[in-house]
Amino acid sequence: MDVMPKWAEVVLVPLISLLLAAILSALVILAIGEDPVAAVKLMVDGALGSTYGWGYTLYYATNFMFTGLAVSIAFHARLFNIGGEGQAMLGGLGVALACLYIPWPHWSLALLGAMVLAGAFGAIWAAIPAYLQAKRGSHIVITTIMFNFIAAALLNYVLVNLLRPKGSMDPATARFPEAVNLPTLHDILAPIGISFSKAAPANVSLIVAVLACFLLWVLIWRTQLGYEIRAYGHSDSAAKYAGISPLKITMIAMIISGGLAGMMAINNVMGEAERLVLNSTEGAGFIGIAVALMGRSHPLGVFIAAILFGFLYQGGAELALWTTIPRELIVVIQALVILFTGALDNMVRMPLERLFIALNGKKA
C-alpha cells in the first residue's frame, strides 16, 4: 500500500526539504554580500554551541511543541485549527489570573493551577468554533482565524483597562509574585551536578511539553477515543455509520487542541516573562501549523520539528545580534524552511515516490 518505505517517508523527505531550503537561504545570504558558511556556523554555535544557546532553543521549542501538538490532534480529526495563536493568548490570560489572584504556597501547585486555567481558557476559545462547525457548518478555518483577532482585541482590552497596574504605560500585567516563578533548567540541573546557563529561559515547562507529547501519542494510538478521532478524520461518513458522533468528536478534538495551545502559556508567560504582555505568543500558534505539518502530526515528529524551529528562532536571533543581515531576511530564511517542509512537501515527496516505484518495479 505504501509506495515508500517508512524510513524514506520519515527521514528522507524532511531532510531533502531542509537541504533545499538551506541552499536557497545560502543564495539569499550570498546575494546580500554575506558569507553563508559563516552565517550557518554562527547560527549553529549560537543556538546549539552552549548551554545558553540550548536554553533559548529549548525555550522556543517548548512553545512550538504545545502549539504543534494542538494542530496535530485537530488534524487527526481532519479539523484545521488555525486558532492556536488566539487560544494561546487566552491561555496566557488564564495563567496571569491564576498567578496574580491566587496566593500559591509553592510553584509546583501554581504550575498545576495555571495549567488548568490556561488549558480551560484555550479550550473554551476552541470550543466555540468547534460548536459552530459541528452544529452550523461554519467552516472551522474561517472561524478559528477570526477568533485570533477577537482574542487579540479581548486581551488588549483586558490588559489596557483591567490588569495594567496604575501608572504603567506598558499594556501588561504586574510581575507575578516570587512564589510562582518556575525553576529554569539551571535550577533543575544544578542539584545533579550539571551546570546550565542561568540566563536562558528554558524551564520546567519543557518537561510538561515532552510529557504532553507522550500522552498525546497514547491518546491517539492507544485509546478508543483516539481511534474514533482518527476514524472520523479518515472518513466522517464511515465514522457516522459506525456510530461515532461527529458533534462529540469535533468538540473533543478541538477542546484538546485548544487546551494544548492554551497550555503553551505556562512556558512563555509563567516561565519566561513572568507577567502577561500583549503579544506574548509571537506567532507560535502559526508556527505550530508548520511544526505539525513537518512532524506529520505524529507527537515524535512534532517534538523533533519543534526543536528544529527552536534552533531557527534562536539561530536567527544570533544572526541579528552579530551580523548586518537585516531582520527581514532572517524571516525570509525562516520562511523558506517553513515553505519547503510544510507547504511544498509534495514537491519532494512525489518525485521520491516515483523513484521508489521505479526501483520496486525493477525488483519485481
Added chain:
Amino acid sequence: MKLGETFMTLMQKFLGAAAGMALTAGAAYAEPALIFDLGGKFDKSFNESAFNGAQRWAEETGGSFREIELQSEAQREQALRRFAEAGANPIVMAGFAFADALGQVAADYPDTKFTIIDMVVDAPNVRSVVFNEHEGSYLVGMMAAQASASGTVSFIGGMDIPLIRKFACGYAQGAKAVNPDATVIANMTGTTPSAWNDPVKGSELTKAQISQGSDVVFAAAGGTGVGVLQTAADESILSIGVDSNQNYLHPGKVLTSMLKRVDNAVYTAFTDGVDMETGFNVMGLANGGVGYAMDDNNASLVNADMQAAVDAAAAKIASGELAVHNYMDDDSCPALTF
C-alpha cells in the same frame, strides 16, 4: 571560553577589526549599542528618529555602534544581556516595552550604563528619558483648530495604548483652547501591534473622518501615518505628522509635524558615553524635547498670527503658567472621550 573564541573569529569576519578589538580590550574600549523596538528601524517615525540620532553621533565622532532590530519579546532581555556581556556601553533602548527587561538586567551589570526612552526604570545605572508628548500635541492641536475651516479636526492613533491616548488628549485640549466649540474626532487603528504598520487602514480611517467633516488630521500612528498623510493630501485636507519632521512627505499639504526628539536623546546618551549621568530625564517644551516643525514645506500654510499664538502658548507651557493635562496621570481626558 570556546564560545568566546568562536565569537571572536566570527566577529572579526563580520564586523572587522574594530569589533574584535572591543572584545579583546573588554571594558577599556566601549562601543555604544542601540536596540530598536519591534516596529523596526525604518518606520519613518519613532525608531528611525532614534537611528538618526545614533547616525549623527557616528558621523560626528567617527565612532561605530552596535544595533539590533528585535523579532520577539523574549529577545529583549537576551539582547540586553548579550550586548552588556560583549562590553557595549552605554546601551540605549528605544521604547517603553523594555522597562521590565531592563529592570531585571540592570543590576547584573553595574558597570554598564543604560538609557531607556519613554519609560522610567529606577536603577543607579539607568537614565530614563520621557517626553511630554501632551505638550507638543497641544501645540499642533492649536494649529489644527486655527487652520480648520469646518471646526472639526481629527486624530488617528496607532495602537490603542495609554501613550497614544496621551497624544490624542493633548491634541484635543489644544484644539479646544483655540475653538471651544471645535469637534475632535479620535480613532485608533487597532488593538494589536500591527496597528503601527497599517497604512491602508490609516487611509480608510482618514476618509471616514473626512466624511464626518474633518479638514485637519493628526496621525500618531508610526508607519500607519504614511497612509493617513497620503490620503489627506489626495483629498486636499491638511495633515499633521509625528515624531520626526514629516512635512517633506507632501509639501504644502502637511500643516506641521509634532516633533519628539528621540534622536536628541540617543545622541546625548552616546555623546555622554560611559560617564553618562543617570537618573530621570524629562524632555518637554522647556528643554526642546518636543515641539512643532516649521520649514519651507509648510511655510505657506502657517500664517504669522497662528505661529504667534502657538509660540505664546509654548512659552506659557514651558514656564509652567499653562498646564496641559496628561492622560497618563489619571487615565482620563477632560477634552476627549475614547
